[in-house]
Amino acid sequence: MIKSIKIEDRRYALDGSAGSDAIHRDPIYSYAVTSLVDDSGVTGTGLAFTLGEGNDLVCKAAQYYAAKLVGRDIEETMANFGELFKQLSNDQQFRWLGPHKGVVHLALASVTNACYDLWAKKRGVPLWKLLIDLSPAEIVATLDLSYLEDELTQQQAIELLKGQESTQMSREAILQSGYPGYDTSIGWFNYSDEKVRENCKKAVAEGFTAMKLKVGSTDPERDIRRAHIVREVAGDNVKVMLDANQQWNLPQAISICNKLKGMNPYWIEEPTHPDDVLAHKTLADAIAPVKLALGEHVPNKIIFKNYLQTGAASFIQVDAVRVGGVSEFITVSLLCKKYGVPVVPHVGDMGQLHQHLVLFNHIAMGHEALFLEHIPHLQKYFENPVQIVNGVYKTPQQPGSSCDLIALN
Amino acid sequence: MIKSIKIEDRRYALDGSAGSDAIHRDPIYSYAVTSLVDDSGVTGTGLAFTLGEGNDLVCKAAQYYAAKLVGRDIEETMANFGELFKQLSNDQQFRWLGPHKGVVHLALASVTNACYDLWAKKRGVPLWKLLIDLSPAEIVATLDLSYLEDELTQQQAIELLKGQESTQMSREAILQSGYPGYDTSIGWFNYSDEKVRENCKKAVAEGFTAMKLKVGSTDPERDIRRAHIVREVAGDNVKVMLDANQQWNLPQAISICNKLKGMNPYWIEEPTHPDDVLAHKTLADAIAPVKLALGEHVPNKIIFKNYLQTGAASFIQVDAVRVGGVSEFITVSLLCKKYGVPVVPHVGDMGQLHQHLVLFNHIAMGHEALFLEHIPHLQKYFENPVQIVNGVYKTPQQPGSSCDLIALN
DSSP: OOOEEEEEEEEOSSSTTTTTSOOOOOOOEEEEEEEEEEEEEEEEEEEEEOOOOOOHHHHHHHHHHHGGGGTTTTHHHTTHHHHHHHHTTTTTTGGGSSSSSHHHHHHHHHHHHHHHHHHHHTTTSBBHHHHHHSOOOHHTTTOOOTTTTOOOOHHHHHHHHTTTTHHHHHHHTHHHOEEEEEEEOOOOOOOOOHHHHHHHHHHTTTOOOOOEEOOHHHHHHHHHHHHHHHHHHTTSSSSEEOTTOOOOOOHHHEEEEEEEGGGSSSSSEEESSSOOOHOOOOHHHTTTSSSSEOOOTTOOOHHHHHHHTOOOSEEEOOTTTTHHHHHHHHOOOOOHHHHHHOOOOOOOOOHHHHHHHHHHHHHTTOOOOOEEOOOOOTTBBBBSSOOEEEEEEOOOOSOOOOOOOOOOO | OOOEEEEEEEOOOOOOOTOOOOSSSSOOEEEEEEEEHHHHHEEEEEEEEESSSSSSHHHHHHHHHHTTTOOOOOOHHHTTTHOOOOOOOOOOTGGGGGSSSHHHHHHHHHHHHHHHHHHHHHHTTTTHHHHHHHOOOHHHHHHOOOOOTTTOOOOHHHHHHHHTTTGGGTTTHHHHOEEEEEEEEEEEETSSSHHHHEEEHHHHHHHHHHEEEOOSSSSSHHHHHHHHHHHHHHHTSEEEEEEEETOHHHHHHHHHHHGGGGGGEEEEEEOSSSOOHHHHHHHHHHHHHHEEEEEETTSSHHHHHHHHHHTTTTTEETTTTSSSSSHHHHHHHHHHHHTTBBOOOOOOOHHHHHHHHHHHHHHHTOOOOOOOEOOOOTTTGGGSSOOTTTTOOOOOOSSSSSSOOOOOO
16 A cells, blocks of 8 residues: 655756757756655655756646555556546646646656556566566556547557467567667767767767767758768668757758758657647658657647647657656557557656566567667666666666666765 | 736635536636736736646746846837747746646746736736737737748738738727627536526626537536527527537547537537647538637647648637737737637636737737627636626726736735
């Protein structure tokens, strides 16, 4: 039984220009941390991620949701978590502040993730293991599929998962080989050309076969120059992604993306505002065969549904600390599976949690094991930091979701 | 010069079942109030509206934005407010919590509205008068049109307003006749059939020619019965709107809306989730000629742009305390004008502010003077409450935006 809760506001300054992009020039990577303390002595930890300012608002909202969990048994709670998620996310008064977006939804992610962490720890297994051992019906009982009835009913979700069962064992090989990573830290926005070149060499030497550069300069020539530097150093066999972090408007995006075609980007990420479904569709059509990736700022399953319905996005970067936690992450992944679109989660230094979820997506849902973003800046603050060897995430073995932070002092 | 700021958390319990709808059964109407105290002794007041819980979060975010205004001259600020709005709404770290939605955007509305109120009070004129006396270029300088470049550039916005100048004087007649209102308080969700019937009679007797009923029951028969009661009492010449407050999923909405056709609703409002642009488009096509109205939970100009581009909404209910204040309200109204879609603001007891904005929209922008929602529950708390006579809003004459609340003791 959950006997108490604790919410912490943790903020970590970054070194140099790490973390900078075209929109966020000066981030302080921060977590709103929910701890659910069980009377058996186990604590479930859940995180939401922010860039500093306002992290306290997320903490305060998390406090409101988490207080409702005191006295609950975690197994009973998770047996029907979808219904609880629906209730919490539609809380009569709090709902007005979203619905299903912004501070309250980030807070719900933190609390939801703490539930999944506690559940896995109580069972003594890593989160990926807990999830792949659940039956399709048990998985779907943890999801709230409301407002998706036109695309994915509960029955359809169960059938989709059942359809993957016969081939699941073959995909478990990934547990030994590890999930491929890609390196985002070669090319933060404020890094000099020289530093990008060096980092790129280093990433190749470390075994990464995919990497990402931040673009979105006011001067498109800077973007084009730097993109070609990465291509030149990395060679033709490395996948190079470009990330504009919403910096362009639609006419700019069409113009610049067409100029970037020449260096053969694997995708162009967040070209414009994350709410603008139709602009992404227009852009995707205008720059084909160049593909778009997006999702780190898409707040919920409903907007993802619209993105999938239009076919604007070729890669969905849902983030389990932006949507309402592991539960909604799985919901969005199911929608993506239906549409045949790969899920490549946004990480923002949350590889800790996502390393579990991509294993589940691959093994139980049959998603392609493409690669998972890797951002290392906060690893030293975690009790069980991700381990990347030769550009590959090693499968975590500790119980839970790997989100425990080292205690202060 | 703004010498200090004050943020207040004001909450007002409602009587009985007032304010209840299919989603929000138990609201406490609340305001996050920004006061900008000018060294001339004038105070600008801006409001954001919530249903109670979490109003403190909005206050805290408003504090963050408002603190940046201390030391500014209001005339200088408003001469280029669009640029300031862009800066504030894209604050490097705070932006992560939206962007442009949820708690932070509600807070920005409160602060923005306080700027407009202070501006009008310092000039000694009601807000509607200030706005209609500004030149097209001056109006557009208060707007942030970023991410709308594909639909509305600054130059196009100026041209659109200029095109209305020659006929403006004829539309000023509305200042004498008053702006028509419609009555939302006849049929709150929890009211009994009998109470709806009585309220409906009363509204007709008071001169209202348009009124709204809350629908979205789990039992569609209840909705249909109550809708026919209103039609029967009000007669065929009254416009009757039905409001589902996002309660239905798409298949339900298609089924129920088709059954509601028989009582000839003027519109059906918020049939499903406010983020689901494509579901609204599918629904609109499926139930034509019945029309959809939406917008009270649409957080920003970008999603409104998508709604207008699809043609899903026949009435846009943008709310100046949901989007980023008066500035973004005007931006959305310009987009609507381009698309020929009427603006009928959501009010949620914020007729105080919107009575000014609909006058501006009609007189300076050439929007049809359809009607403005009327919800009376909080009127007694305002220093200058709206005045409705024979179902018509009397034009406010006091300087400012009519948003000053009576001081607490």
